[in-house]
Amino acid sequence: MAMTHYLRTVHDAILVGVGTVINDNPRLNARLLPNPPAPAQQPRPIILDTHLRTPAGCRLLTNYQQGLGRQPVILHSEGCEGQDQKHPRVDLEAAGAQLIALRTLDWDNILEALGKGGLKVQRLMVEGGARVIETLLTSSSRSDGDGRAGGLIDSLVITVSPNFAGSDATGYKSPRWQDVVVKTGKESVAPRDGQEEVEEGAQFHVAKKAWFGDDAVWMWKRGEKPADK
Ligand SMILES: NC(=O)C1=CN([C@@H]2O[C@H](COP(=O)(O)OP(=O)(O)OC[C@H]3O[C@@H](n4cnc5c(N)ncnc54)[C@H](O)[C@@H]3O)[C@@H](O)[C@H]2O)C=CC1
Numbered sequence: 623m624a625m626t627h628y629l630r631t632v633h634d635a636i637l638v639g640v641g642t643v644i645n646d647n648p649r650l651n652a653r654l655l656p657n658p659p660a661p662a663q664q665p666r667p668i669i670l671d672t673h674l675r676t677p678a679g680c681r682l683l684t685n686y687q688q689g690l691g692r693q694p695v696i697l698h699s700e701g702c703e704g705q706d707q708k709h710p711r712v713d714l715e716a717a718g719a720q721l722i723a724l725r726t727l728d729w730d731n732i733l734e735a736l737g738k739g740g741l742k743v744q745r746l747m748v749e750g751g752a753r754v755i756e757t758l759l760t761s762s763s764r765s766d767g768d769g770r771a772g773g774l775i776d777s778l779v780i781t782v783s784p785n786f787a788g789s790d791a792t793g794y795k796s797p798r799w800q801d802v803v804v805k806t807g808k809e810s811v812a813p814r815d816g817q818e819e820v821e822e823g824a825q826f827h828v829a830k831k832a833w834f835g836d837d838a839v840w841m842w843k844r845g846e847k848p849a850d851k
């Protein structure tokens with residue numbers, strides 16, 4: 623986890639899906655370090671939450687209220703704002719969340735919203751959960767990049783830990799996950815709902831590998847492996 627906390631310090635924002643907020647109630651800040659950053663230098667928490675299911679009492683919001691973290695941003699679907707005074711929107715805004723409505727929460731829209739305005743997120747760390755990782759791995763950009771599935775990702779950090787946590791701790795029980803082909807070769811990627819078929823996925827190479835105690839960690843970077851000098 624110390625490595626994860628270090629990685630959090632070199633990103634402007636940490637993004638998770640609402641499933642992770644509900645199941646894990648994470649803090650998404652960098653704590654487990656000898657000199658953790660001050661609250662104003664911590665990464666900003668971002669939650670993908672189509673229907674505004676984020677609990678108003680979650681740690682991301684109480685940390686912000688107590689001056690222990692940055693203001694969380696919730697990206698949600700335009701249709702679910704509601705005018706009713708009992709709507710979750712009212713409680714979430716009262717708890718300090720910044721709400722941003724998007725027409726659809728596809729990755730082009732998400733990244734565009736985070737890159738502009740006061741947020742200006744340049745380096746985004748996506749920590750999960752399963753559904754968020756799945757859509758990111760299988761998305762390609764409409765506007766730039768190489769148009770390949772996974773082409774929005776610069777680096778992938780994969781940790782294998784000798785702990786049996788079960789599907790509740792990973793979220794990887796969706797039947798959709800079984801169809802996902804992470805491209806490292808030439809096969810085509812199965813099309814997702816509402817997406818066009820992608821002929822080839824982005825290619826990644828191993829940039830670093832290391833052991834942290836009993837955990838094995840790989841960092842893959844997008845593109846060809848640079849030639850040895
Ligand atoms: N082992 C690990 O390193 C980690 C594991 N987890 C695990 O993941 C599990 C949660 O995963 P899930 O239930 O799949 O929930 P999730 O955290 O992936 O959130 C999915 C929800 O996000 C919303 N959403 C909005 N836009 C989306 C988009 N473009 N793509 C995907 N989702 C979008 C939807 O409401 C969707 O239901 C938890 O059990 C948690 O323990 C979470 C983080 C890290």
Ligand SMILES: Nc1nc(O)c(N)c(N[C@@H]2O[C@H](COP(=O)(O)O)[C@@H](O)[C@H]2O)n1
Pocket residue numbers: 623626642646647648649650651749781
């Ligand atoms: N990125 C990552 N690496 C690991 O090794 C992990 N065990 C996790 N777990 C997730 O981290 C979140 C909780 O951390 P904080 O309380 O925010 O420090 C939670 O979402 C776990 O699923 N992540």
